[in-house]
Amino acid sequence: MTHKKQHSLLNKASEACDMLSRHIKEEHVIRIVSHNDADGLSAAGLIAKAITEEGGQFHTTIVPRLKAEIVKELAHERYELFIFSDMGSACLDYINRLKADVIIADHHQPNETEKNDENSDNENTKSNINANVVHVNPHIFGINGTTEISGAGTSYLTVRDLGEGKKHLAPLALVGAFGDMQGQDGFIGVNKVIVEDGKEAGSLEIHEDLKIVSKTQEPLYKSLAYTFSPSLPGLTGDLEGSIGFLEKAGLSYGIKFSDLEDEEKDVLKDELLKLNPKIFGDVYSIPKENPILRNLEEYSSILDSCGKNKKTGLGLSIVLGERGEALDVAIKFQTTYREQLIKGMEWIKREGSTQLESIQYIYSDDKVLKSVMGTISSVGISVGLLVEDKPILSMARMHNDVKVSGRTTKNMVKKGVDLGKALHDSSLSFGGQGGGHDIAAGAMIPYKEMDNFLNLVNDMVEYQINAKAQ
Numbered sequence: 001m002t003h004k005k006q007h008s009l010l011n012k013a014s015e016a017c018d019m020l021s022r023h024i025k026e027e028h029v030i031r032i033v034s035h036n037d038a039d040g041l042s043a044a045g046l047i048a049k050a051i052t053e054e055g056g057q058f059h060t061t062i063v064p065r066l067k068a069e070i071v072k073e074l075a076h077e078r079y080e081l082f083i084f085s086d087m088g089s090a091c092l093d094y095i096n097r098l099k100a101d102v103i104i105a106d107h108h109q110p111n112e113t114e115k116n117d118e119n120s121d122n123e124n125t126k127s128n129i130n131a132n133v134v135h136v137n138p139h140i141f142g143i144n145g146t147t148e149i150s151g152a153g154t155s156y157l158t159v160r161d162l163g164e165g166k167k168h169l170a171p172l173a174l175v176g177a178f179g180d181m182q183g184q185d186g187f188i189g190v191n192k193v194i195v196e197d198g199k200e201a202g203s204l205e206i207h208e209d210l211k212i213v214s215k216t217q218e219p220l221y222k223s224l225a226y227t228f229s230p231s232l233p234g235l236t237g238d239l240e241g242s243i244g245f246l247e248k249a250g251l252s253y254g255i256k257f258s259d260l261e262d263e264e265k266d267v268l269k270d271e272l273l274k275l276n277p278k279i280f281g282d283v284y285s286i287p288k289e290n291p292i293l294r295n296l297e298e299y300s301s302i303l304d305s306c307g308k309n310k311k312t313g314l315g316l317s318i319v320l321g322e323r324g325e326a327l328d329v330a331i332k333f334q335t336t337y338r339e340q341l342i343k344g345m346e347w348i349k350r351e352g353s354t355q356l357e358s359i360q361y362i363y364s365d366d367k368v369l370k371s372v373m374g375t376i377s378s379v380g381i382s383v384g385l386l387v388e389d390k391p392i393l394s395m396a397r398m399h400n401d402v403k404v405s406g407r408t409t410k411n412m413v414k415k416g417v418d419l420g421k422a423l424h425d426s427s428l429s430f431g432g433q434g435g436g437h438d439i440a441a442g443a444m445i446p447y448k449e450m451d452n453f454l455n456l457v458n459d460m461v462e463y464q465i466n467a468k469a470q
């Protein structure tokens with residue numbers, strides 16, 4: 001069954017590939033529109049790189065969210081082919097009105113226009129999108145787009161058969177997947193097919209290693225403090241904690257990991273395994289890449305920093321192969337972001353969270369803290385700075401509103417917690433809006449209703465847990 005679903009997705013992607021190939025041959029400039037996160041940047045860069053390799057030309061725009069107005073503006077542009085990557089599936093109604101050819105390479109839930117029966121043999125029988133639109137999306141074929149393939153993944157499948165084949169670009173698809181938190185516990189589904197492609201092309205290597213960051217760039221104590229995934233209790237986000245840990249282990253904290261003797265690396269590995277067994281495992285890398293980008297997770301984190309600093313052009317140029325100064329600038333953004341995370345973790349350590357009966361929350365209107373709240377709240381739970389038996393809401397003030405991001409654990413979901421539902425229903429009651437998944441969700445509510453909102457979410461979570469216990 002799985003095999004058949006994947007086959008249908010690959011077929012749809014090769015239909016898109018034929019369309020792209022035709023436009024490149026006709027020397028049309030291809031219009032790419034993509035998302036501003038690590039996945040979206042990998043997606044756009046991957047397509048652009050494939051087009052360049054085939055001697056074609058492209059024009060790219062990166063946006064935080066695909067709004068109807070953007071699609072309406074695109075309708076006035078004179079292009080023969082539009083490609084939407086890591087976005088588009090939620091905007092089918094408007095995209096459907098474009099007169100030119102369109103490829104959508106997305107992995108988000110599509111809107112109602114194209115909802116196919118996943119068991120249908122011929123998806124065209126139930127589709128009401130126009131013939132000029134090719135929609136490559138795992139959900140249409142009953143494949144989970146949250147866990148099994150990213151936007152960069154669907155983009156990769158779209159260019160996979162171009163020219164002599166593009167399997168050497170497979171690692172970029174996985175960079176995008178890491179950006180969307182898909183590979184951290186190993187790849188599954190279509191992502192696994194992409195892993196095999198990369199291995200076959202010789203552009204991807206997998207070996208077991210310590211999963212700490214910046215092994216060749218930063219002193220060891222920073223490598224430990226900057227490692228957020230997997231997290232290390234007492235070390236993640238804690239520079240002093242990391243120094244103390246290394247001194248106790250008899251290792252010099254100012255040396256880079258890459259300069260350690262083999263025996264010292266073994267000592268470090270043994271000590272880190274005691275804190276989190278996941279710290280040693282499969283590491284995915286591009287063997288011929290610059291050491292700074294060689295590890296796919298770090299590549300992804302660099303693109304993420306470019307996006308967060310609104311330097312999407314920089315991120316894109318790195319995917320397209322620019323190094324040197326471009327990479328230096330991107331690394332500075334990454335360092336700044338890491339320092340912000342450290343500041344956030346120190347804040348959590350100092351202030352903790354505010355407790356209600358069934359939930360906990362943190363609130364800030366500090367500009368830096370606001371930008372890292374979602375990450376520090378979930379890492380705060382995983383390293384034990386915050387209790388894990390209550391969902392956490394991070395509240396960040398935005399003018400007259402509060403942006404809420406909620407996170408909980410798999411264990412709490414098993415106990416009945418559905419944060420998506422709780423945030424959706426509670427925000428509606430106070431004139432806001434929200435929703436998401438059971439384990440992670442978000443909302444926007446009026447600032448003056450914050451306390452009432454928190455109390456209602458608290459009641460709803462309590463109700464969810466009680467209902468499940470009965």
Ligand SMILES: [Mn+2]
Nearest residue numbers: 039086151180
């Ligand atoms: Mn994505």
